[in-house]
Amino acid sequence: MSVRLDGDAIRLDGPARVEDAEPLLALLHEGPGRTVDLDGAGPLHAAVVQVLLALRPPVRGTPADPFDARWLLPLLGPGS
Template sequence: MPIRFEDRTARFEGACTVEEAIPLAEWLCAVEEPRLDLGGCTVLHTALLQVLLAAGRPIAVPPEDAFLKGWVTPVLRGARTA
């Protein structure tokens, strides 16, 4: 599974696909103070990006992937200040 849910941490690994959007949204609603670890994520489907934007939670571990680090991380950080 591309997203592993461990207590209060969601660990994104490899290619995270649209199939993970509903489980992620449900987990974010159920967990108090969720921690998001995108360190191992190499592909983030736009549905997951939308869930993360709607949740407005901080990213604890940013992605190492150059594209995600340069383009997606700033968007997610900006969503928290809006």
């Protein structure tokens, strides 16, 4: 599993698969305002991207996957 809680941040490590979308959603609902750390993440499955786009949590870090870093990170909001 690539989704884990690290203090007040949710870390996505390595490939984020479709089955990671539900735990990500649960962690974001349990702790509104939690930051999602994308350092080392990627590629991100479309389901994970949809959760991030729908809930718009604060995002930090740069995904390891070049496509995600170039095209998806700017969609996730200011400061990404």
